Every structure is written in C-alpha cells, then in structure tokens.
Amino acid sequence: MRSAQRLTLFLLMAPAVLWLGLLIVLPHVEILILSFSERVAPRVYAFGAGNYLEFFTEPLYWRTFARTAIMSILVTAITLVLAFPIALYIARVARGPTKAMLLLLCLLPFWVSELVRTLGWMMLLRETGVISYLLRMTGLADQPVEMLYNDGAVILGLVYGGLLFMIVPLANALESLEPAVVEAGFDLGGSRWTVLRRIVIPHAMPGIVAGSIIVFMLTVGNFATPVLLGGKNGLWFTEQIYAQFITRFNWPQGAAFGMLLLLLSSTIVWVGLRLTGQSLGTTLRQA
C-alpha cells in the first residue's frame, strides 16, 4: 500500500518535475554555461569571462543596460503616480455597478495584444498620425509633427502597458482601508495631504510594492514597445539579446546578456521585497 501510494505521488509529480527541469532549470544552466564560454577558434570554445568583459568594455552594451534600468525605474514611478488616484477612486469612492464597470474598463485594454496597443500609439503619434492631423486641422501646428521615435514615446507606451498591473494591486490594498481611520485622521485636524501621506499611503504599501515590482519586471523585459515606438532610438537591452542571438548568431554573448538581464530583474525584485518585508508568493497573489 505504501509503495503504491509512493508510485502514485511519483507519477503525479512527474509532469511538474519535467516541466520545471526541462523548460526552466536545465535551460538556465545551459545559458549560464554558455555565457562563460569564449570562442578560441571556429567551433572551439573555452571557459572564460570574456563575454562579460565585452559587456563592460563596449559602451553601447553597458549604456543600453543602464538606460534600460533607469528608464524602467522612471516608468515604474510614473505609472505609480498616475495609477494611484484611479485606484483610490475605484476602491474608496465608486460604489456598486460603477465600481465594477470602472474596474472592468481598466481590464479590457490589457486583454488585447501588446502589439495592437502599440499599433494604436503608433497611429496616434506618428508624423502622418491622428494627433498630428488634429493639431494641423485646429491650426495649432502648421506642419506635420513627429511624436514617434523618441524617449517620450517609449515611456508613454511602457507606462500605458504597465497601468493595469499597478491599478489592480493598489485597489486591492486600498479596499481594506477602514473609513473610520481616515475620518479620525480628518477629525484630528489632518489636512487632505497629511491624511494621504500618513494614513492612506502606508496602508497601501503592500499594493504599491506588488504593483511596482510587476511593472518593473514587465518593463525591463519588454521588447516590442521600445523597439516599435522608439525606432532606432529605442535602445532597449532585450533588443541587444535578440541581436546577439538571432542576427549575429553570437550565442555566448547573447547568453551573457540574458544572465545580466535576469540578474537586474531579480535584484530589483529582491531589493523591493527586502525593503518592505514582503514575500514573493503574497506579492504575486496580490496581482
């Protein structure tokens, strides 16, 4: 009986072990090894940290990496500021059907493919696009205005893509805020700003952390939005990985870049969790 139970458990665990082993763990071991191999002659590789050295010596690589990290932090901050009033409204002000509808309307655009949303922004922002056309029609501009292919467009597209992942955890966290606590804050003479800063924001902290981590991860790992909205000026690190792997066929270099991206993403997630004392499991569940 005992051995039969063991066999059953073993069989039930087999798919999970195969999945995590063959699709997650071993592939990551593979790129870790690959990232430390250098080509010494055609089809001959040796162990070495040359791919990582190349990253630090070639300015294009580390600048793109730093740019991706800094812009992702900026995008996360902007997303948080833009999303907070919306989440607060959905959680604290809206009631009944209005509330459900506001939340549903937030969800809908994000079920649509990232490429469709990016296409929309390209049609709005480009020289021959809708906004440029409207500006000319209303006489605000006398020639076509190009708003695509710059950092502003990239940030706009990334913030747009991150909003939902910020609003939902924020609204969830604000939902549990006791109205009496807020009233007490006002009764004790707190201004709107004081109440927001001393009561509402601390209460929303788990949501703020969860939302920020998810938005940061999605932004750093994004590919289509910076490439399509930024054009040649997009310069996102994922694009470098793609270039090494697919265009130049330099897999060891691409693998090193992949490890660096993974490191960046994990470090920020870990620091974020550490600073606020949250665990990954509860954070992901918040979303």
Next chain:
Amino acid sequence: MNRPSFVWKLYIAAFYVFLFAPLLVVAIFAFNASPFPSPPWRGFTLAWFIGDGSAFGKPGVLMDPIWLTSIGNSLKVAIPVALLAVVVGTVNAWVLERAEFRGKTFLAMMMLWPLVIPGVVLGISILAFFSRVANGLEDWLQTDLDPLRPGLPLVILGQLSFILTISTLIIAARLRKFDRSLEEAALDLGASRARVLRTITLPFLKPALIGAGLVALLMSFENFNTTLMLVGSDAPLPITMYGQMREGASPAINAVSLFLMLGVGGIASLFALTSKAEA
C-alpha cells in the same frame, strides 16, 4: 475623501479616454478607404476585411494568404498549449493541494519562478538548451530532430514554460475550495476512485478548467517575447504583425487587430462568466 473633487473626476475621465484612445483609433481606421492607416478619413470600406486587392493594391485580411497562414500557425500553437496547460495544470494543482511530501514548499515556489523570468530570457534559454540536446542526439542517433530546432513545436514548449504556472494557480485556487467530505461520502457509498473523480471532483473543477484553458489560449495567441526567440519559418500572428509594423503596414493590420479585440472581448466575457460561477 468620499466627495471627490471636480479635478479628480476630470482626471478619471481623462484617464479612461487615454486608456481607450489607441484601441479606438485602431478599430476606426480598419474601415478607412485609404491605402495607409492614417488620416484623413476617405470614406467607409470593408476592403481591408474582404477586399481582393483590386481597390488598394493589397488584399483584405480574409483574402490574404499571409494573414490566414499566420492565424493558422497561431492556432496550431495555442490549441495544444491550452490543452496541455489544463491537463498538466490539473495534475500540478493536485500535487500542491492534496499531496503531502517533503520539499512541497520548495516545489510550490519553483512553480512561481517562471513568472519572474523575462520572456526573452525564457526564449533564449530554451532555444540554447534544446539546440544542445538536438546536436547531441543527432550525432548519436544519426537522424534529424527538427522539432527541437526553432519552429512551432519549440514555440509550444516555450509558451508552456510560463503558461503552466498560470493554469496551475487558477486550478489550484478552485481545488482549495473543494469540500473533501463530498468525495468521502461518494467513496463510502461504494463509488470507485475513478468514478468519484469523474462524477464529483472534475465537475466541481469544471469552471476553473475552462477558465484556465481560455486564459492559456489567449496568452498563447498573444505571446510575443518568448515566441520571437523560438520561431522558425512559420510565423504566428504576433510575429507577422510585428514584421508588418516595422516596415509600414496597410490598414489590413487594423482589420486583424479588430478581429483580435473582438476575440479577446468574447473570451474575456466567457472567462468572467465562468469565474462568476466559481464565486
């Protein structure tokens, strides 16, 4: 705080305009009678859906083999992904919720891990690993192992690597709410294990199974980052769209996008209905 100021309400309104503006523009210009997806408005047409190319030099979506093949490729990936996600997700959920063994917390954490790995990194790691396996096996077996090379089978594996986490979480959440005394009652009444599973447990899980399948279908259909790294010569829909967007597309891409939006709307409302049944 319960009486929102005018500025706040205005901000909320502006926000929703901002949220829907790109989607509306995409949808509206699918019907513009112009060879370019840009203003001015030149009149209403259905040519970008069913045109044969005589009007603007390029055919509509339903007449264009490029778009039809891409949609077909996407389905060839999405359907196996959704089926496997439901089956394996159910088994995983069972292990997480029912089994007791050492290292269970570790396994549960490992299952969450794929969600924090960037899609591009998942793609390249699977590409590199399976190429190594293919190289080794081909030398040994002296045959070609094309399914392990970039192509639709590898795309299926790549997408499964993270979609399985989602389907496992959805099904496990439902299984947690199950009242086990129902199963015990059925067993006491003489039902076999298989019969209990078929008549009690699976019907209870059904909304979650459908929901997980729909979410997997959608995520697979729309995945770009992981797919881009693993794709061979057969491009699924997002890859074709990306290519067309880079080189300047005809409004046929708006028509495809409109189909996608309608499909997503349909699937999202189905999912909302099944999860309402779950609550």
